Amino acid sequence: MKFSVTGDKLVDYLSKLNSVIPTRSPLPILDNILFELHGNELKLLASDLEIFIRTTVEVDGKKDGKVAIPAKKLLEISRTLPSTKLDIDVNDKNRITIKTKNGKYTIGGEPSDDFPVPEEKSDMHKLEFDGQTLRRCLSKVIHAVNTDELRRNMSGILLDVKKNELKFVATDGFRLGKIIKDDFDLQTDVEEKIIIPLKTSNLILRLNSSNDSVIEFDENDLKVSFGDIEIYSKLIDDTFPSYENVIPGDNDKILKIKKDELSNSLRRALIFADVITKRVRLEITNKTMIIKADNPEIGSEGEETIESNFVSNSGDEDFDKTPFVIAFNAGYLLDAVSQMETDEINISFGSPSKAAITTPSEQKPNENFIELIMPVRVG
Numbered sequence: 001m002k003f004s005v006t007g008d009k010l011v012d013y014l015s016k017l018n019s020v021i022p023t024r025s026p027l028p029i030l031d032n033i034l035f036e037l038h039g040n041e042l043k044l045l046a047s048d049l050e051i052f053i054r055t056t057v058e059v060d061g062k063k064d065g066k067v068a069i070p071a072k073k074l075l076e077i078s079r080t081l082p083s084t085k086l087d088i089d090v091n092d093k094n095r096i097t098i099k100t101k102n103g104k105y106t107i108g109g110e111p112s113d114d115f116p117v118p119e120e121k122s123d124m125h126k127l128e129f130d131g132q133t134l135r136r137c138l139s140k141v142i143h144a145v146n147t148d149e150l151r152r153n154m155s156g157i158l159l160d161v162k163k164n165e166l167k168f169v170a171t172d173g174f175r176l177g178k179i180i181k182d183d184f185d186l187q188t189d190v191e192e193k194i195i196i197p198l199k200t201s202n203l204i205l206r207l208n209s210s211n212d213s214v215i216e217f218d219e220n221d222l223k224v225s226f227g228d229i230e231i232y233s234k235l236i237d238d239t240f241p242s243y244e245n246v247i248p249g250d251n252d253k254i255l256k257i258k259k260d261e262l263s264n265s266l267r268r269a270l271i272f273a274d275v276i277t278k279r280v281r282l283e284i285t286n287k288t289m290i291i292k293a294d295n296p297e298i299g300s301e302g303e304e305t306i307e308s309n310f311v312s313n314s315g316d317e318d319f320d321k322t323p324f325v326i327a328f329n330a331g332y333l334l335d336a337v338s339q340m341e342t343d344e345i346n347i348s349f350g351s352p353s354k355a356a357i358t359t360p361s362e363q364k365p366n367e368n369f370i371e372l373i374m375p376v377r378v379g
Contacts, residue, residue: 001035001037001063001064001065001066001067001088001089001090002061002062002063002065002087002088002089002090003037003042003059003060003061003062003063003088004059004060004062004085004086004087004088005042005057005059005060005085005086005088006082006083006084006085006086007078007079007080007081007082007083007084007085007086008082008083009057010057010074010078010086011075011078011079011082013044013055013057014033014044014071014074014075014078015075016053016055016207016229017033017044017045017046017053017055017071018046018071018072018075019053019203019206019207020046020047020048020051020052020053020203021033021046021048021071021072022048025048026049027049027116029068029110029114029115029116030046030047030048030049030116031070031071031072032068032069032070032071032109032110032115033045033046033068033069033071033074034046034066034067034068034112034115034117035066035067035068035069035090036065036066036112037059037061037063037064037065037066038061038064039061039064040058040059040060040061041056041057041058041059041061042056042057042058042059042061043055043056043057044056044057045115045117046071047115047116047118049116050197050199050233050234051197051199051200051203051231051232051233051234052116052117052118052230052231052232052233053203053207053229053230053231053232054118054229054230054232055228055229055230056228057228065090066112067090067094067096067109067110067111067112068094068109068110068111068112068114068115069096069107069109070107070108070109073107074096074107077098077105077107081100084100084101085100085101086098086099086100087099087100090109094108094109094110094111095107095108095109096108096109118223118232119221119232121216121218121221121223123218124216124217124218124221124223125161125190125192125216125217125218126214126215126216127161127166127214127215127216128212128213128214128215129212129213129214129215130212131210131211131212131213132210133181133184134204134208134213134215135204135205135208135209135210135213136179137166137168137179137181138157138168138196138201138204138205139205140168140177140179140339140369141157141168141169141170141177141178141179142157142170142177142198142201142202142205143170143177143335143339144170144171144172144175144176144177144335144371145157145170145171145172145198145201146171146172146173147172147198148172151172151173152236152238153195153236153238153239153240153241154170154171154172154173154240154241155197155198155236156170156195156196156197156198156200156201156235156236157169157170157195157196157198157201158170158193158194158195158196158240159193159194159195159196159215160193161190161191161192161193161194162191163189163191164182164183164184164185165180165181165182165184166180166181166184167179167180169240169243171241171243171372173241173374174329174332174373174374175332175335175336175371175372175373175374176243176246176247176371176372177336177339177369177370177371177372178243178247178368178369178370178372179367179368179369180367180368180369181366181367182366182367182368183365183366192217192219193240194217194219194222194235195235195236195238195240196222196233196235196236197233197234197235197236200222200224200231200233203231204224204226204231207226207229207231208226208227208229211226211227212226213225213226214226217235219235220234220235220237221233221234221235222234222235246355246372247355247357247370247372248348248350248354248355248357250350251348251349251350251354251356251357252312252313252314252348252350253310253311253312253313253317253324253348253349253350254310254311254312254313254346254347254348254349255284255289255308255309255310255346255347255348255349256308256309256310256344256345256346256361257289257306257307257308257309257344257345257347258306258307258308258343258344259337259340259342259343259344259345260343261306261307262306262337262345263334263337263338265291265304265306266280266291266330266333266334266337267334268302268304269291269292269293269302269304269330270293270330270331270334271293271300271302272293272294272295272300272301272302273293273294273295273330274294274295274297275295277329277376278329278330278331278332279293279327279328279329279330279376279377279379280292280293280327280328280329280330280333281293281325281326281327281378281379282324282325282326282327282328283323283324283325284308284310284319284323284324284325284326285310285319285320285323286309286310286311286318286319286320287307287308287309287310287320288305288306288307288308289305289306289308289310290303290304290305290323291303291304291305291306293330310324324349324352325352325378326349326352326356326375326378327352327375327376327377327378327379328356328373328375328376329373329376332373333358333373335371336358336371336373337358339369339371340358340359340360340371341360341364342360342361342362343361344361345358345359345360345361346358346359346360346361347359352375352378353375354375355372355373355374355375356372356373356375357370357371357372358370358371358372358373359371
């Protein structure tokens with residue numbers, strides 16, 4: 001195999017693939033990237049066995065071939081030669097020679113036959129997304145994904161596909177994010193639920209900023225294509241929790257508050273809250289909300305009041321006489337508030353022991369987005 005490419009171009013593509021290469025590989029071959037050259041089209045493939053990433057680079061091809069090249073070593077040398085033309089030549093013993101105007105470097109490769117490749121399937125369900133929809137939906141809920149590997153059924157994002165409607169849902173048992181797109185032209189009659197692993201979702205968000213996307217899936221596997229990237233991933237083979245019954249439908253107390261004021265207050269409260277529980281106490285009256293946080297172990301405490309509007313749909317409660325008191329993990333509440341895109345947000349409450357629901361003051365067209373947060377003990 002023989003081709004030429006500039007160092008900065010190679011670094012750009014190698015960096016994309018480097019994110020999937022395992023730090024401690026179960027197979028030594030996975031420390032490599034598979035190079036496959038046909039004409040001027042160079043395909044690169046990396047994997048950790050759960051996820052494969054393939055990308056295509058236009059190069060000046062001189063001789064077709066395949067080889068597995070050590071990813072770290074090649075990335076390191078390419079980074080030191082950003083604007084330099086690299087002439088890369090691989091001999092029949094898989095020795096890779098990199099030549100520049102002023103230097104020559106040689107590293108050892110591995111036979112291409114030893115490198116695992118993803119299974120290509122032709123009978124998968126297909127969904128097509130415009131440049132922002134997939135990215136938006138994943139980014140809105142990914143913060144709520146459970147990171148405890150023992151709770152595998154919550155360690156990814158649920159994609160619930162129904163006729164003309166897509167739901168993306170994530171939860172860790174303490175909070176939940178859900179976004180529904182109800183104007184989606186599925187171009188298929190499929191109704192399925194799949195769980196996309198957290199690592200796969202993060203890769204999609206990292207590698208795709210604005211390209212149209214295609215998702216193909218069956219009950220076991222997922223393929224996501226955008227631009228010159230293809231991601232192959234195993235799905236989580238488990239059943240997502242039955243979450244609908246934990247979303248209260250009768251929260252009758254509505255708080256209207258400025259998003260930025262609440263966010264800034266919560267950030268300050270976190271400075272004084274217990275570092276483990278991050279508990280903040282909210283005391284809500286008709287027109288104000290008092291946020292309190294303390295950490296008795298180190299003697300820190302903070303309190304501030306911000307303007308708000310709090311009403312009960314029943315219309316018979318005076319919160320100036322009896323404030324509504326509830327407590328949350330301030331980090332979780334801040335995450336939920338930060339996802340809202342309107343200047344003012346709504347938070348609905350039931351009782352101090354019942355989940356609160358945060359929504360924007362106005363939903364985007366054909367979209368419904370909520371953040372649910374479970375309260376903690378008031379103390």
